[in-house]
Amino acid sequence: MTEIALVVEIVSPGSEAMDSVTKVREYASAGIGQYWVVDRDGPQTVTLHRLGGDGSYEEHAKVPLAWLLQSSPADHLDESF
Template sequence: MSAEAVGRHMPAVITLADLAAMTSADTHGRRYETSPEGVLSVVPPPDSQHAVIATRLTLWFGLAGWPADQLMQAAGVRIPGPDGDGGRIPDLTVWSRAQPDAVWLDVTDLILVIEIMSRGSESIDQVAKVAEYAAAGIPQYWTVARDVAQTVTLYRLGAAGAYEEAAKMPLAWLLQTSPADHV
């Protein structure tokens, strides 16, 4: 199908309900996200290394006593914007309390978003999402690079409302510490 044919069937404005419908209709496991400005991103399904990294981080939080109902992989997050809401699906989210059953969760209780970079997602994860998550007031944002060390970069929201790099370390080092040292 050509881009022109797809374009004829796309709505002029993509809502969060549209994203949810697109995701549920997709048989290939892709994630559909939009920025608050309405920029659509289609993210391929994660590979096995991506899944292992997400699982290791989830277990790290869980083994340290973080409640399972406050840890979510691939949960939809509503990103407020001046012209409307965007929707992102981070790889891992950490919440201050359990969340209601919803497709798109508000950022109110969100304390940490973790994105595991995949080929092709680096610019979105390191530029667009950094600005969006900071503007939404999410206190912490971490990225995990897919380099040999699986470098984790920890960002904290600064007084000026932008993220500041707090630490950078290999994933193996991070997993030898306690989440309480970082969150």
Template sequence: MSAEAVGRHMPAIITLDDLAAMISADTHGRRYETSPEGVLSVVPPPDSEHAVIATRLMLWLGLAGWPAEQLMQAAGIRISGPDGDGGRIPDLTVWSRPQQHAVWLAVTDLLLVIEIMSRGSEATDRVIKVDEYAAAGIPQYWTVARDPAQTVTLHSLELAGRYERAAQMPLAWLLQTSPGDHLPPV
């Protein structure tokens, strides 16, 4: 099906309910996200390297005492902006307490968002989501590059409501530290 044919069937404004329906209908595992301004992103399904990185980080957090109920992979979060609500699906999230069951979670109790970059998401993860997640008040935002070192960049929210790059290190080095060195205690 061509982009033109798909465009004829798309609503003028994509709601979070529309986005959830698109995700549910996709049989290829793609992720659909929208910015608060309504910009639609379609990301291919993660590959095995992506899955291993997410698993290593989740195990690292779990072994350090974070309860499974406060760690989520690919959970939808609601990002509110002046133009409306967007929906993002970070690779890994860490919460201050367990969340209610919902398709799109509020960011109120969200402590950390981790995005593992893919070829199709690098610009969005490095630029757009930095501003969106900071504006949403998420205290920590980390990205994991797909370079040979799997470089992790840690961003911390400052009082001015913007992220400051707090540290940058290879994933293997991060995994030798304690999550408590970077996050509030469990």
């Protein structure tokens, strides 16, 4: 497993497919434990993905960015990191 515990991606207009398909595969194959995607929709939703046992990401939670910023990133990382 790589030493990178978390990647955070902010979706830009026009990069939705790249961020939700291509980069997901690349980060998963690199063994990065968590991948967070910040959508620039109205509530600025953050989707938290965790690397599953099969080597692909599973959606763990979907939360508003404002809520996530009130917590520590360590609160959302697996203890194994």
